[in-house]
Amino acid sequence: MRTPDGRYTGVVGEILRCEPPRVLEHTFRFTNFDDPPCVVRYEIEPKGDGVLFTMTLLDMPPGSKTAKQMMSGGKLICGVLKSVIETGRPALGGRMILAMIGLMRPLTPKRCRSEHWPVRAAEGVEA
Numbered sequence: 001m002r003t004p005d006g007r008y009t010g011v012v013g014e015i016l017r018c019e020p021p022r023v024l025e026h027t028f029r030f031t032n033f034d035d036p037p038c039v040v041r042y043e044i045e046p047k048g049d050g051v052l053f054t055m056t057l058l059d060m061p062p063g064s065k066t067a068k069q070m071m072s073g074g075k076l077i078c079g080v081l082k083s084v085i086e087t088g089r090p091a092l093g094g095r096m097i098l099a100m101i102g103l104m105r106p107l108t109p110k111r112c113r114s115e116h117w118p119v120r121a122a123e124g125v126e127a
Contacts, residue, residue, distance in 0.1 A: 008108050009117040013037065028066075031112045035066040053078070 001011040009031050017025035022044055029037040038060035045052050055078055060067050076097060083091040 008112045009114045012117050031117055032109045033065045035064045
């Protein structure tokens with residue numbers, strides 16, 4: 001997850017499992033924390049006239065900075081995805097939070113600069 005200008009990287013990870021349209025699983029590590037990577041799994045299954053969406057966090061050390069951040073961040077991620085699916089764009093609250101993150105960019109730690117987090121090409125895919 002990089003800023004639009006590509007200068008900062010907030011999250012790094014690798015895709016572990018991809019079974020469209022039902023499952024996506026990837027590692028997840030905040031670049032500004034020293035916590036080990038955890039795993040995020042998204043699952044979609046048909047349910048009546050709609051779908052059931054589940055986001056599961058695995059291998060996350062309890063009480064870590066990542067765990068604390070993901071407890072609130074997970075709700076934001078789910079809310080933004082729901083709004084985008086239903087309306088084509090994030091809800092006003094989600095857009096405001098994303099704008100605030102952009103305004104906070106000057107305070108981003110130096111360790112989050114993208115030069116410290118090079119993009120690795122996936123197997124069979126050029127970076």
